[in-house]
Amino acid sequence: MGAIRGYPVGMPQVQVFAEVRRSAESMWRELGSFQDIAQWHPMVKAAEGEGEEPGATRTLETQDGRRWVERLTERDPAQRFYRYEVTSTELPIADFRGELRIREGGPQKCTVIWTSQFAVTTDEEKAVSDSVREFFRAGARSIEKRFAVKPVAALRRRVRRVQRRR
Secondary structure, three states: OOEEOOEEOOOOEEEEEEEEOOOHHHHHHHHOOHHHHHHOOOOEEEEEEEOOOOOOEEEEEEOOOOEEEEEEEEEEOOOOEEEEEEEEEOOOEEEEEEEEEEEEEEOOEEEEEEEEEEEEOOOOHHHHHHHHHHHHHHHHHHHHHHHOOOOHHHHHHHHHHHHHHO
């Protein structure tokens, strides 16, 4: 693999999806704040920062004590997405660019799409990529668990059990 300015030529990408039975607008109200990631991501212990306009920063601390700083580069509430970059991290990565997007999927259904691209600055590309992927997957699983609506069939089974007990 070749390198440009010390970074590998095929930068790793991570993309995860969370399918949710809520409107995209409703999910944007829940997830669209750049500063509120600690409220829904189980691996984020704390997020400190302020501002929702490009240039705003947040400092994240994970449950295992890692810290990094992210800067908001673009935010479009009408299109329901924000983009950001990592400006400081303990991980061996550079040129990290991320995007959180909520796409309408029909009435009361949407998809949360979280994407990143970055360069790994050591020879541990797989391990570093896996670490980023696990962080993103934990966030997607949390979104699905927290915001999923129980399927109608499951609710019907519960009602039947309650009726039989009477």
